[in-house]
Amino acid sequence: MEQGKGIVRLYPTWVPRSFCVPGRRIKLHPDDYYALGGIRGGIDERWLSSTTPADNGPLTSKDEGLSFIVVKDGSLVRKVTLRDAVSELKGELIGERLWKKSKCWPMYSKFFDNKGPLPYHVHYRDKHAAKVGQLGKPEAYYFPPQMNSHGGDFPYTFFGFQPGVTKQQVKECLKNFAKGDNKITNISQAYRLEPGTGWDVPPGVLHAPGSLCTYEPQKASDVFAMYQSLVNFQVVPEELFWKNTPKEKLGNYDYMMEVIDWDLNVDPNFAANRFMRPKPAGDVSTMKKEGYIDNWICYRSCEFGAKELTVLPGRSVVIKDSAAYGMIMMQGHGSMGGWKIETPSLIRFGQLTNDEYFVSEKAAKAGVRIVNQSETDPIVMLKHFGPENPDMEI
Numbered sequence: 204m205e206q207g208k209g210i211v212r213l214y215p216t217w218v219p220r221s222f223c224v225p226g227r228r229i230k231l232h233p234d235d236y237y238a239l240g241g242i243r244g245g246i247d248e249r250w251l252s253s254t255t256p257a258d259n260g261p262l263t264s265k266d267e268g269l270s271f272i273v274v275k276d277g278s279l280v281r282k283v284t285l286r287d288a289v290s291e292l293k294g295e296l297i298g299e300r301l302w303k304k305s306k307c308w309p310m311y312s313k314f315f316d317n318k319g320p321l322p323y324h325v326h327y328r329d330k331h332a333a334k335v336g337q338l339g340k341p342e343a344y345y346f347p348p349q350m351n352s353h354g355g356d357f358p359y360t361f362f363g364f365q366p367g368v369t370k371q372q373v374k375e376c377l378k379n380f381a382k383g384d385n386k387i388t389n390i391s392q393a394y395r396l397e398p399g400t401g402w403d404v405p406p407g408v409l410h411a412p413g414s415l416c417t418y419e420p421q422k423a424s425d426v427f428a429m430y431q432s433l434v435n436f437q438v439v440p441e442e443l444f445w446k447n448t449p450k451e452k453l454g455n456y457d458y459m460m461e462v463i464d465w466d467l468n469v470d471p472n473f474a475a476n477r478f479m480r481p482k483p484a485g486d487v488s489t490m491k492k493e494g495y496i497d498n499w500i501c502y503r504s505c506e507f508g509a510k511e512l513t514v515l516p517g518r519s520v521v522i523k524d525s526a527a528y529g530m531i532m533m534q535g536h537g538s539m540g541g542w543k544i545e546t547p548s549l550i551r552f553g554q555l556t557n558d559e560y561f562v563s564e565k566a567a568k569a570g571v572r573i574v575n576q577s578e579t580d581p582i583v584m585l586k587h588f589g590p591e592n593p594d595m596e597i
Contacts, residue, residue, distance in 0.1 A: 208541055211272045214282060218257050226416055231249075232551045253313075270284070296564075298564030310590070315419060319414055320360075363410075391409070495513060507589060509587045510585070522571050525564075530586045531584065
């Protein structure tokens, strides 16, 4: 914290998923997408500013999903988890407001990068997640243009249910899970995905993310249930349907219907209420004169928020925020505070980078100087914030 003047450098955190095929757009070296072994599946996620361990079954490795702060000490590179740093530094790192309320860093973000669509699934609300010792999980999507030169196999996302669908129809699909294709997306609705836009996904909303590479801020939880038994010709194990179900509720389809927030899933204005286009964080002409453009990209949930900051070529700016945040570089190179920032083209598994940092609340409020050292290329970074950011209007 002292060396970085309130900004700490983070090590890349890679996470495999056994039921996914990587889309190969998260800059990992082609030889490294199966670096943890075929049995673990391909690496199709990079977790950002994470204090949340991944829940990947019995083969999950130690500290999987956790972000590490790195410090160079002479020729040595020393590491400590962001989770331990938050526990040690408390409000000095994440701000007294967040520490007093949460006693942790209560969100993280990730890139998920799949060649095909993900299975139709749901994240539990707090009341259901609490039954298995977890938190509910709201999340949001943004599709960075820099990581979506191609859309993968299926750049559409299913959300909720078509008008007129009944609970009995949904329940029948769930009962048919073990019979092969339960055809639950036949009664859902698909929306075409557009780079540079995003969606808000509250807990309890069924969704099957499409094949764009996605930046996904979310609450600090990894709780879900898969409701689709066959996706993109891949069978989804039934154990993932019952994954976070209390033991006494296993086999209870009525309980799995309760997990669904029915009203949100059949909202006739779902797109109007959940779709997000970037929203300027200030007067656009004033920002451009000062050398930057700051847009809110995820702003419909009080549990987290996210911005896309662009610093124009050759410009030096001081950016102030009212809350701590994690950040990841999308484009360009330069400096941020006392750190170098750059956008690598290719990353080996285990390699240290200069593209991810965490900014303490004190540093954010004082203002972070960002210098774009290119005459032609903008700096573009994504910034993820915790809950109830005073700067964000919902």
